[in-house]
Amino acid sequence: MEDRKGLPKLFQKNYSLGVGVEVGSFRGDFSKEILEKWRGELKMVDSYEDSVPGLDMVGAIEEATKKLEGKAFTIIKDTSVNAATLFGNETLDFVYIDADHTYGAVKDDLEAWVPKVRPGGVVSGHDYFDGLYLGIHFGVKLAVDEYARDNKKIVEATKKDEAYEGFQFRSWWFIK
Secondary structure, eight states, rough: OOSGGGGHHHHHHHHHHSEEEEOOOOTTTHHHHHHHOOOOOEEEEEOOTTSTTOHHHHHHHHHHHHHHTTSSSEEEOHHHHHHTTSSOOEEEEEEESSOBBBBHHHHHHHHHHHHGOOOOOOOEEEEOOOOEEETEEEEEHHHHHHHHHTTTOOEEESSSOEEHHHHHHHHEEEEE
């Protein structure tokens, strides 16, 4: 797959239950891409906390709502792991994780969300790399690769996605 714009087609190909989750939705840019190609209902999880200086979280919710007008979506204002408790096991067609990118948080997200995806569904996410970026120690690749190794999953990644300041922000996925 060239970039993450192909993931909604994969979600649709694996459509069964009609419910998917994007964790870390912010302004709804990728949510819009998902809902243009996927026919189900999207649950958008984001804490929308004003803890990041310079980010207007209230404006982000309004922007996402406006972008997705007429689409089947619900915004869940909560942390990733807390929001996962709102869903039963094996009730989702997919999850796309794009929230806290630190190693520990990604491990926690995988432990919380993978059980929620049905067998044959898609577990996926963004920012598949490790390293220091904007003062944050990204550990997405290490956490995802460890989970896949320990659970006998094969991780695939996009060839490219957005690139900023020498970093390639690729997406990853595996089939549960």
